[in-house]
Amino acid sequence: MKWNFRCAAFKILSVASLTLVFSVAAFGQRTALKPGWNLFSPAQDVELGRKVSQDAERQLPMLNQRRVDDYLDRLGKRLAAYAPGEKYPYQFKCVNDASINAFALPGGFIYIHRGLIEAADNEAELAGVIGHEIGHVALRHGTNQASKQQLYQAPLAVFGGIMGNDSMAGALAQIGGAFAVNSILLKYSRDDEREADLIGAQILHDAGYDPRAMAAFFEKLGTGNRGTDFFSSHPNPDNRIRGIEQEISRLGRVSARTAGDSREFQAIKRYLRSLPAAPKAAAARQSGQPAPSGTGGTASRPERPSSRLRSYDSGYVRLQHPENWRVYGEERDFALAPDGGIVTIGNESALACGGMMAVYEPVSRRGARVSLRNATDQLVEGLRRSNPGMRLVRDRGRIRVDGQAALSMEFVNDSPSGGRETDWLVTVLRPEGLVYFIFVAPEEEYASYRNMFQRIVQSIRF
């Protein structure tokens, strides 16, 4: 099950009514943001980021064009000079991938997909996304998420203050290798996204760009399907555009000397157009290379689910899951999987074995309440866009989840680790939107997983 369906909600979220009220500072006073709780030191952010960046650069199709990397690095460093908090050794490089995306590793290792530069109309739009990524670094979102994960997964001592400089490799092994770390480090919450947007707007303003370019670019990305890649790795906070606009109003007047574009940006765009077209990550995968991690020749099947259950409280829902599964994410966006159950391709994740929960916001006509069936149909349509091999095999009709009406259906789908998988979808309509759970197992083993999946669903409490 490809894991980028959150993007489908973007268009709807950006025009949704205001439900999330966050503390509004007085006019003219910018929102002050600080990094959250963290088991890592800032120096360890850099150490961890550097280690993962080396793996990433081996795995990703780096553009390796000095002219482009130099430009990104200069622009990025100029923006990063305005970032709050710790001064990280930022570096910026271009990935030769046509998808519109960017990602940041702890400590300031930031990657911009070629497709993003090509999609931006001017330098200010590009600077907006770079500012957003710098926000993730400055607010230490990656290691904050990793710190939270550790609470569920490993003894705290591993990451405690006693950790020496050279024990990072051991710590990485503990949480399953660089790619598992990668999928944690790049899994942001909606609050993280909102904060990164605000920092991005502040940086743009301070660096002399019109910060409205950032909101404009996000809006543009959200109105076509081209933007899905960015929003799959950067989930949409509620009312994203409005949040950015409110911050801009707090920042005060945009100065008259504001830069919107540069000749150099346009020259870089022309130069990129002169190069052979970039492959899309998905296309590269279909041609069999590069192999996603965890699915190489030596990969073994994920361990069988333990019959012993452990309780998990996401902050939104409580449930029980097999003791040998880990939790990725929290609140309304999380996955539960055994080692090897999440397959990472580039910086996209897909669930090959395990379960996940997310919330989908259905489109309603003129504010009318959407039915459970209608909302579920909309969700399935969205899922099919990123999972073209997905076919309904059994509509199991109505069931109950925590006493509430739910729908249950089973699909077969192409597995990200090769072969076919069975996906069990369970949907419940809640005030927050359509809450959905998807349980995934290899098709030939599904019968033996089904019982465990049902035990999990029976344990769900909102």
Ligand SMILES: [Zn+2]
């Ligand atoms: Zn983000």
